[in-house]
Amino acid sequence: MSKSMNPPPYNPAAAPPGYGPPPAAPPSYAEASGGVPYNPVTKQPAVIVTSVVPVGPESTHMICPHCRFEIESSTARKPGLIAYLSGFVIFLMGCWCGCCLLPCCIDSCMDVHHTCPNCNAYLGRYSR
Structure with a gap:
């Protein structure tokens, strides 16, 4: 009986430099924060x-x-x-x-302070 000649499984740590899949790039801010908005009309990522x-x-x-x-x-x-x-x-x-x-x-003598109701961030002040 002969043994079958199956190659060993791919191990990226054992591969010489320059071989194997390229390293993954870190995600962008838009991708990490929930995905890139997509414009279905232009078939391109939306620009905000x-x-x-x-x-x-x-x-x-x-x-x-x-x-946002x-x-x-x-x-x-x-x-x-x-x-x-x-x-x-x-x-x-x-x-x-x-x-x-x-x-x-x-x-009419008061300043008006604006905040975001969602994240409570300070947005600005209207001064008289």
């Missing part, structure tokens, strides 16, 4: 172009630059420089018994 969206006094529809989701920004109103300066001027005019705090309650 983002730009800085100016934020205003109301919530803004945009694509979050951090999580299409969102309507969340807004929070906080006293800004105008509110504090107005309160200081009112205080100097003699209305020191609490009237100087009124600008901190008026929406």
